[in-house]
Amino acid sequence: MNDSLDKDPWNALRRFTQARIALGRAGNSLPTAPLLAFDLAHAQARDAVHHPLDAQALHEALRAQGFESIDVHSAAPDREHYLRRPDLGRRLSDESREALAQRQIQTPGNANDVVFVIGDGLSAFAASKQAIPLLLAVRPKLRDWNIGPVVVARQARVALGDEIGELLNAKFVVMLIGERPGLSSPDSLGIYITYAPKTGCSDAQRNCISNVRPEGLDYPLAAHKLHYLLTQARKLGLTGVGLKDDSDALLENVPTTPALDIEPTPDAKKRATP
Numbered sequence: 001m002n003d004s005l006d007k008d009p010w011n012a013l014r015r016f017t018q019a020r021i022a023l024g025r026a027g028n029s030l031p032t033a034p035l036l037a038f039d040l041a042h043a044q045a046r047d048a049v050h051h052p053l054d055a056q057a058l059h060e061a062l063r064a065q066g067f068e069s070i071d072v073h074s075a076a077p078d079r080e081h082y083l084r085r086p087d088l089g090r091r092l093s094d095e096s097r098e099a100l101a102q103r104q105i106q107t108p109g110n111a112n113d114v115v116f117v118i119g120d121g122l123s124a125f126a127a128s129k130q131a132i133p134l135l136l137a138v139r140p141k142l143r144d145w146n147i148g149p150v151v152v153a154r155q156a157r158v159a160l161g162d163e164i165g166e167l168l169n170a171k172f173v174v175m176l177i178g179e180r181p182g183l184s185s186p187d188s189l190g191i192y193i194t195y196a197p198k199t200g201c202s203d204a205q206r207n208c209i210s211n212v213r214p215e216g217l218d219y220p221l222a223a224h225k226l227h228y229l230l231t232q233a234r235k236l237g238l239t240g241v242g243l244k245d246d247s248d249a250l251l252e253n254v255p256t257t258p259a260l261d262i263e264p265t266p267d268a269k270k271r272a273t274p
Contacts, residue, residue, distance in 0.1 A: 018184035018215065041183040048178070048186040050079060053124035055152050061132055068149040070103070072096035072164065076155040089157035091199070092164070100167040112148030114230065115170040119156030123178030123187060130189035130212055130219075131176045137223035142230070158192050158206070165197030172230060172239075173197040179210060188213050191222065193229055195239040205240040207233075224251065 010022035023034040030038075055071055062069040073096050076088035092100070104110065118131045135150070151164050158175055165173030175192040182188070191209040194201055207229050212222045228247035233239045 020183075038183070041186075044186040045181040045183055048123040048125045048181040049083070051124045052079070053120035053127055053152075053154055055154055058118065058128060058131075058152050062135075062150050062152075065132065065136060067135065070100070070149045070151045072100065072151055072153050074153065074155040074157070074160055079155070082155040086157055089155055090159040092160065092167075097163070097167065100164065104167060104169060110169065111146070112168055112170040113146040114142070114172040114174060115148040115151060115165050115168050117151045117153055117156070117161045117164055117173060117175045117177075119153040119158075119160060119175055119177040121156060121158075121178035121190070122180045123189075125181075125187040126178035126189040126213070127176065129187050133219045134176065134189065134191075134212060134222055134226075137219040138226050141223060141227040145230075158190075158203075159201065161192065162194060162197040162201045163199050165194065166199060170197060171195070172233065174226070174230075185211065185213065185216065188216060191226055193226070193233065193239050195233050195237065205238075207239050207243055207245065209245075221251075 014022050020034070020038070024031045026032070029035075059069045059071065073093045074082070074089045075091050075093050076082035076085060077093075082089050116135060118127050120127050139147070148168055148170055151168075153160055153164070156175075156177060158177060161173040161175035164170075173194050175190075175194075177190050177192065179185075179188045179190040188210070189212040191212060193207045193209075194205060209217065209222055209225050209229075211217050212219070217225075225245060225247045228250065229239070229243065229245060233243055236243060
């Protein structure tokens with residue numbers, strides 16, 4: 001290995017982030033190892049966008065954990081239409097809309113405090129890996145809430161939750177959806193919370209918690225933030241720009257980043273000498 005890479009002071013920072021720092025240099029280009037790692041990350045991001053959600057496996061896992069689940073599909077018939085026509089991902093297919101409407105007719109007066117929707121979004125990997133652990137982390141905090149059935153939505157955009165929540169007579173809808181994959185996070189989950197969901201809600205009426213995954217915002221902390229926002233939203237009767245996330249103030253023993261002991265390079269020592 002090139003001696004300059006071994007002594008690069010940025011190397012000590014790499015253990016704190018997955019960002020591409022301190023990659024080194026081979027002439028005017030990158031060394032082979034980080035170049036191959038970049039190509040792999042790019043391929044993983046593309047796979048995350050196109051990989052189909054295994055809805056059946058998700059339903060089975062939800063029911064094994066004691067959740068009732070419902071399957072729905074957006075108006076986008078396939079992935080190609082979903083990517084080319086975002087508007088189709090924001091509304092239910094006719095069959096799914098009818099099924100949810102019939103469900104409410106059969107249970108008149110049934111109101112849900114909160115309905116969780118798991119949507120594939122732009123990363124089915126995220127929905128498959130992160131949604132259930134998050135639900136298990138937040139469920140004990142919502143003992144005084146009437147939690148409706150968990151809805152598994154394919155070819156889903158965030159706003160699809162508004163129509164689902166409206167049809168299921170939910171006070172809140174919480175959309176757990178795969179975020180746009182980055183080059184270090186192909187399986188990142190986003191949480192979108194909307195009070196009084198109905199078709200036509202704007203993004204200004206939602207709160208968002210992003211980067212939910214073990215390497216980002218872990219499940220206990222994400223559950224803490226979600227519970228805080230839901231509790232405050234119920235008190236205020238709103239979500240969105242009027243609801244601020246002050247949940248960090250309630251955390252105990254907030255971890256701090258330790259100071260780094262990085263030996264400066266000889267050149268840096270020379271520059272620091274008066």
